[in-house]
Amino acid sequence: MAKTIMTVDDSSSVRQMVGLTLKGEGYQVVEAVDGKDALAKVGGATIDMVITDLNMPNMDGIQLIRELRKLPAFKFVPIVMLTTESQADRKQDGKDAGATGWIVKPFKPEQLIGVIKKVLG
């Protein structure tokens, strides 16, 4: 059974890159453009993992992680944030909010897959 991964990013190019990589690995992909959009879409399919950007309009990544962790269905779901090197403190904020891990941008598809394997198996 293919697992479903939600990618949350306001950048369409990042969404596309992530989406293509994930599909290439056989995952189902649900896309959202920001935190609010993501929260609106999580009611649909079962989501096995979330990959979210941090800096987004409407609802940023940290807030999204907090909100997701409140939902019973997302209590233990792996959530990986996309950060940049200059966001060390944001990384900590994300961890505190309940993120499982992070990927530092820019990243290569294989790095992304590596992290997915690490948190999703």
Next chain:
Amino acid sequence: MEFSRDDNGDAGHLVLSGALTIQQALPLKELLLRAGGEVKNLTINLEQVERVDLTALQLLCAAHRDWIKRGKHCTLQGNIPEIFRRVVQEAGFTGCAGDGDDMRLWTGVND
């Protein structure tokens, strides 16, 4: 996941199935507590288990320990699914603590 008891109340049958993951950890704990209630003999069937994670192993280990302590007789019924065996092995659960309490009940194999 279900637990049933014979009419005379001596023997209980625990059938675990589906995903034994953290999402089901609370119900699993309740079920195990119930199974360890009054019966003297307990059979456990894992044949229908599809997924299992660490939380289930911890619960099963603690339950097993508990049952042994209270003198219950536990037997395994049916085959152990490969997935179960594999996760037990990956987690390094070769045994719990104390006499007679090892994971053979859960894996059907020595070590």
Next chain:
Amino acid sequence: MALELDTSAFTEEAYELLSELEESLLELEETPTDMELIGRVFRAMHTIKGSGAMFGFDAVAKFTHEVETVFDKARSGTLPVTKGLIDLTLAARDQIRSILDASQGGAAADEANADRIIAGLRALSPQQEAAVAPSVAKAAASTTPAGPHVFRVRFEPKPEIFSSGTNPLLLINELRDLGSCQVVAITHGLPALEEMDPERCYTQWEIFLTTTSDENAIRDIFIFVEDDCTLNVRLLDRPDEFSHAQQEGKMLGEILLERGDINQQSLDKVLTPLGDRLVNAGLVPADKVRAALTEQRVVQDQRQQQPSKAAEVDAVVRVPSTKLDKLVNLVGELVTVQARLNQISGQLNLQHLQLVAEEIEHLTAELRDNTMSIRMLAIGSTFNKFKRLVRDLSTELGKQIELTTSGADTELDKTVIDQLNDPLVHIIRNSIDHGIEKPEQRQAVGKPPVGQIHLSAIHSGTSVLIQVRDDGKGLNPQLLRQKAVEKGILSADAVLSDHEAYQLIFAAGFSTAEKITNVSGRGVGMDVVRKSIESLRGTIDTQSTLGVGTSITLKLPLTLAIIEGLLVCVNSNHFVLPLAAVEECVELSPTDIANSHGRHIVNVRDEIVPFIRVRERFAMEGERPTIEQIVIANVDGKRVGLAFDTVVGQHQTVIKNLGDSFEYSDEFSGATILGDGSVALLLDLARMVRYVELQESSELGGS
């Protein structure tokens, strides 16, 4: 553990490692900052120590440990590689060797020397550096072992780790990607079912990872959970962990103690079987004991595998050389029997039999060549030993000498190589001592201050030529003659060519050194060389140019076991000569005898060749035939004839050693069994010629 350990496996490995160690150290002297070399030196010692302890060579392990500890500082960069360190480490290497030799029945190792070396090494290393803070980064940087090592990874997740979406089992599985893992779950922290919060993690792990990766790679796996767990990564088979290593590595109790799972008092309460009793006494949880036992096992497995893995790389099978000798003997027997078969089939003249006999002949030859090739070893390892010799001696004598080699991959029979070492040592010592001048003297005559000794090996037909060439002061033939006369080795009126004069250095009791040094001037030197080379059926030739240098060339047979020989007869007695020495055969007619006026000489195409009549030499009975056969051989660069009744022909000669009954006569270097079962003696031409020369020296002078 009552394992029957074959200690020869260790000693063989250790000797090999010691040669490697020496090589690496010498290379390191050239490039003292080469970390790879430092690593190699360290590994060699580490393996010697580790295996030594495992095989019960406690003295080796203990001493090596001391040396290794100091060298470890070089590896971690806290101690610079200096000449002093290399000198001491080389000395330590020799000491290890003598400890090993002692265990093999050699003389006892000099313990005072060991203490001196260790004291010297300790003096080099900085005093106990400030307690190394348990800085993760630092530890990781300095513990990057090459080759598989065992790490103990203690992974203790915080109970709430699940709420970050982390699945600890995935992390453990990721460790498996680094190498082979033994995972032991520590579950004694599990609360009773009733009290358990099923969404919390109560399990901890001890994982024993055998990997070539370093600590950083392990820590990287846990990067997301750094704050959600306690992670302790420890390299287990580190040298300092085995300071008390015994045959089985650390004892269970030691491991538990060191791990802090138990204190000494608790340990003292219980004795073996430790594990069970610790558990029964309630001192240590069962899973901790299990983890400790796993640790013990994994580390042992790893250490036992190291040598075998090294062997796999080359796909080399180690076989005791005695087995090979046995095989060579059997092939020899087969060759002999095959010769008989050929003879019989020839006599019977049955076509079918002849076909089979030919096929067997073909196969036997192939089998012989293959078997011989197994015993062939590259001479390189012998060459390498001399680097050390040259280095040490030149330092001692205040000379600067560079040793170069070529043809190190030239192969020779193992038995030849084994016996070649001492003669070469003598020759090289001689070059260093008498040949190469001191730097000042060299510069005075316009030579570079650093002298050169070139050691080369090259194949030449069925022989190997080994040459030691130096660019020293050369031999003075005039001086050599004079000395030889003074010493009574040469008669005053003897006429010697320069070339012949050079060979005088191999005469017994000949020494041209002005004073006797402890390097080569023991007055026994070079004639011993000559004897050794001749016992190998080899020859020596010396060339020299005064002021320019000397070269000494050893010509050695490829093998000692089977040679091509020339079968000859006197009466019905057979003799064999090494075919390699034979140049031609001529007939000796009564006319020739008459022309030579009673002297044993024959005219071959206007060249006068002296000959030895074997019949007379060995006082054999019977009449000599009218026409005798003279086999002309090259003996020490001279053409010498040997007169026999008949020449039978070429003979594949399986050489058998002569028993004690032939002790009195060293003119025979062996014997062989002929196809009809009779025995033929192998003539040692050089010796025969020398004996005859002694008897008739004036007669044979000048040619």
